[in-house]
Amino acid sequence: MNIEVFSVKGFSGNLLKNMLEEALQKNELFYPVSLINSVDQFIEAGLASVPALKIGDKIIQNSTENAMEEMIREAVDFLKGNEDHxxxxxxxxxxxxxxxxxxxxxxxxxxxxxxxxxxxxxxxxxxxxxxxxxxxxxxxxxxxxxxxxxxxxxxxxxxxxxxxxxxxxxxxxxxxxxxxxxxxxxxxxxxxxxxxxxxxxxxxxxxxxxxxxxxxxxxxxxxxxxxxxxxxxxxxxxxxxxxxxxxxxxxxxxxxxxxxxxxxxxxxxxxxxxxxxxxxxxxxxxxxxxxxxxxxxxxxxxxxxxxxxxxxxxxxxxxxxxxxxxxxxxxxxxxxxxxxxxxxxxxxxxxxxxxxxxxxxxxxx
Structure with missing residues (x-):
C-alpha cells in the first residue's frame, strides 16, 4: 500500500513527506510515500484542500494551525489500527x-x-x-x-x-x-x-x-x-x-x-x-x-x-x-x-x- 502526499510545489510538501517518513520509521510501519504536486491529480482524488494525505481509500485533511502534526498522527493511528498481522x-x-x-x-x-x-x-x-x-x-x-x-x-x-x-x-x-x-x-x-x-x-x-x-x-x-x-x-x-x-x-x-x-x-x-x-x-x-x-x-x-x-x-x-x-x-x-x-x-x-x-x-x- 502506497501513501500519497498531496501538496503544491514547495517547502511544505517536502517537509510533510519527510516528517511522515520519520514517523512511519519510528513506529516500524514500512510503507512507501510519494509526493504529488499535480492539480489535476488533486481534483481526481476529490480533495477539498491541500496539503492532504491519501492511504488507500482514506483521505486525511486538516486545516488547523498544527495541520501537519495532526495529519501525521491520524495517519499513524490509522495504519496501526489496520495493520495486517x-x-x-x-x-x-x-x-x-x-x-x-x-x-x-x-x-x-x-x-x-x-x-x-x-x-x-x-x-x-x-x-x-x-x-x-x-x-x-x-x-x-x-x-x-x-x-x-x-x-x-x-x-x-x-x-x-x-x-x-x-x-x-x-x-x-x-x-x-x-x-x-x-x-x-x-x-x-x-x-x-x-x-x-x-x-x-x-x-x-x-x-x-x-x-x-x-x-x-x-x-x-x-x-x-x-x-x-x-x-x-x-x-x-x-x-x-x-x-x-x-x-x-x-x-x-x-x-x-x-x-x-x-x-x-x-x-x-x-x-x-x-x-x-x-x-x-x-x-x-x-x-x-x-x-x-x-x-x-x-x-x-x-x-x-x-x-x-x-x-x-x-x-x-x-x-x-x-x-x-x-x-x-x-x-x-x-x-x-x-x-x-x-x-x-x-x-x-x-x-x-x-x-x-x-x-x-x-x-x-
Missing part, C-alpha cells in the same frame, strides 16, 4: 520446513492471521566465483519462495476466507536474521519446522530452531516432522513461576481463547509445598481471566529419576494433547553453551508441536 514462517525448502509451513497455514486460518514466508540467504564468499554463484543462488531461492506461496494460494482459491500470504528473501546469518524479522510489529509469532535429528553437535550447540525459539521475545512454535496438522484442542503447559509473571499467562490464554482450547497445567516437582504455592497463585490469575477460558486443569507430577522434558512429553502423549508449551528463561551465550535447560532438551526430542514463550514483563516508560 502475520505468522512468520522460515523455510529452507527441506521437507521438515515445508511441513512447518503447512502447519503454520492451518494455524493462521484458526487465528485470523496471515503468513509471511521467509528464506534467509547466507551469502557465499569465494574470491573467484562468489558474485555470479551468489546471484544465481539468491534468484533460485526467490523463485522457490514464490512457488511455495503460489501453491498455497492455489489451494485457497475456493476458500471464502483465504489466508493472506506474503514472501520475503533476507540476507544474513540465519538465527540472528530470524530474530530481527520476528521483532517486526506485524509478526505475532513464528512457526518453524525442525528435522528432529538428535546428534552430539546439536546437543552441545543447539540448532537454528533451538537458538531462535529460546532467544526470540515472541512465541515460537516448533513443529516436528511427525506432528499432525491439526489445531490443538488440548494444550499441556509445563508451568513454573515464570508463567505467572505479569502478561505471560495472558498471552497464552489469548492464543486459545477463540478456539475452545483446554489447558492442562502441569508442574513437575517432588516438592508439594512449592506446588501448592504456585497452584494458588496460578488459580488466582486464571480466575481474573476467566472470560478467556473454556476449561483447565492444574496438577503436579513427580520428577523421580527422569528429566522434566521426558515426564512432560510422556504425559502430553498419554492425554492425547496436541501441543506442549514451555516458558523459557533468557540466558547469555556462555550460559547457553553449558546449561542443559528444559527448553533445549524438549526441542531436541520434540514429538508434538512445542510452543516456547518468554516472560512478558510490564514496562514503565
Amino acid at each position: 502475520d505468522i512468520l514462517v522460515p523455510v529452507d525448502f527441506s521437507p521438515a520446513s515445508i511441513h512447518g509451513l503447512h502447519y503454520a497455514k492451518m494455524m493462521a486460518g484458526y487465528l485470523g492471521l496471515g503468513i509471511n514466508i521467509v528464506h534467509v540467504h547466507y551469502p557465499v564468499y569465494d574470491p573467484v566465483t562468489s558474485v555470479s554463484l551468489d546471484e544465481h543462488l539468491m534468484k533460485q531461492s526467490e523463485e522457490q519462495v514464490e512457488d511455495l506461496a503460489a501453491e498455497l494460494r492455489k489451494v485457497d482459491e475456493k476458500n471464502d476466507n483465504p489466508v493472506r500470504i506474503s514472501t520475503n528473501l533476507e540476507i544474513g546469518g540465519i538465527d540472528v536474521s530470524l530474530i530481527d524479522i520476528l521483532e517486526n510489529k506485524k509478526h505475532d509469532m513464528m512457526v518453524m519446522g525442525t528435522k528432529g535429528t538428535d546428534t552430539g553437535i546439536r546437543r552441545l550447540f543447539g540448532t537454528v530452531t533451538s537458538t531462535v525459539s529460546r532467544h526470540a521475545t515472541k512465541p515460537v512454535i516448533v513443529v516436528p516432522p511427525q506432528a499432525e496438522i491439526k489445531f490443538p484442542g488440548k494444550i499441556v503447559i509445563g508451568f513454573s513461576e515464570e508463567l505467572i509473571i505479569d502478561k505471560t499467562l495472558e498471552t497464552l490464554l489469548k492464543f486459545g481463547a477463540k478456539n475452545s482450547v483446554f489447558f492442562d497445567f502441569v508442574h513437575i516437582n517432588d516438592n508439594e509445598k512449592e506446588f501448592k504455592k504456585l497452584k494458588d497463585k496460578l488459580y488466582e490469575n486464571l480466575m481474573s481471566s476467566r472470560d478467556l477460558l473454556v476449561g483447565f486443569n492444574i496438577r503436579s507430577m513427580p520428577l523421580g529419576q527422569k528429566h522434566i522434558d521426558e515426564v512432560l512429553s510422556e504425559y502430553a502423549e498419554s492425554v492425547k494433547a496436541g501441543m506442549i508449551v514451555l516458558v523459557a528463561k533468557h540466558r547469555n551465550f556462555i550460559d547457553n553453551l553449558t546449561h542443559q535447560s528444559v527448553t533445549k532438551k524438549a526441542l531436541l526430542h520434540a514429538t508434538l508441536p512445542l510452543m516456547v514463550i518468554h516472560p512478558v514483563l510490564n514496562t514503565v516508560e
